[in-house]
Amino acid sequence: MFRITKEFAFSASHRLDHLAQDHQCARLHGHNYIVQLELSADVNELTTAGFVRDYGDLSDFKKWIDAELDHRHLNDVIPDCNPSAENMAMWIYTVWSERFREISAVRISETPKTWAEYRP
Numbered sequence: 001m002f003r004i005t006k007e008f009a010f011s012a013s014h015r016l017d018h019l020a021q022d023h024q025c026a027r028l029h030g031h032n033y034i035v036q037l038e039l040s041a042d043v044n045e046l047t048t049a050g051f052v053r054d055y056g057d058l059s060d061f062k063k064w065i066d067a068e069l070d071h072r073h074l075n076d077v078i079p080d081c082n083p084s085a086e087n088m089a090m091w092i093y094t095v096w097s098e099r100f101r102e103i104s105a106v107r108i109s110e111t112p113k114t115w116a117e118y119r120p
């Protein structure tokens with residue numbers, strides 16, 4: 001089994017619901033997010049070039065991040081969803097695994113110390 005990852009970045013604001021009123025994340029704030037897409041394939045599924053998938057094929061994902069998420073307010077962007085890192089990772093997986101069937105996990109970092117991963 002091979003696993004490859006490519007990393008993307010965007011900046012956005014959010015506010016988390018369903019937290020105690022005095023929780024810092026219940027207030028409007030922002031992060032410099034990092035998104036990692038992980039793609040997997042078996043040995044016999046590699047392309048003739050030896051790729052799980054050409055990293056360059058993910059340029060449309062970068063365009064989507066720039067157009068849909070960068071410098072946006074995530075509570076307005078993701079329908080009916082509290083934009084925690086966990087929920088965002090699952091949402092991105094759901095939207096993009098239809099396009100790239102090799103996607104096996106999505107990881108989101110909100111701060112230099114935190115990572116959330118969705119891996120169905």
Ligand SMILES: Nc1nc2c(c(=O)[nH]1)N=C([C@H](O)[C@H](O)COP(=O)(O)OP(=O)(O)OP(=O)(O)O)CN2
Nearest residue numbers: 016024025031083084085086087110111113114116
């Ligand atoms: N499991 C989760 N916990 C938290 C999330 C989340 O998405 N999933 N989100 C937040 C906040 O949005 C934000 O990420 C703050 O995180 P936190 O690490 O608590 O913030 P700090 O950088 O201020 O933490 P330090 O203690 O200063 O390192 C909160 N929790």
Ligand SMILES: [Zn+2]
Nearest residue numbers: 025029031110
């Ligand atoms: Zn936050």
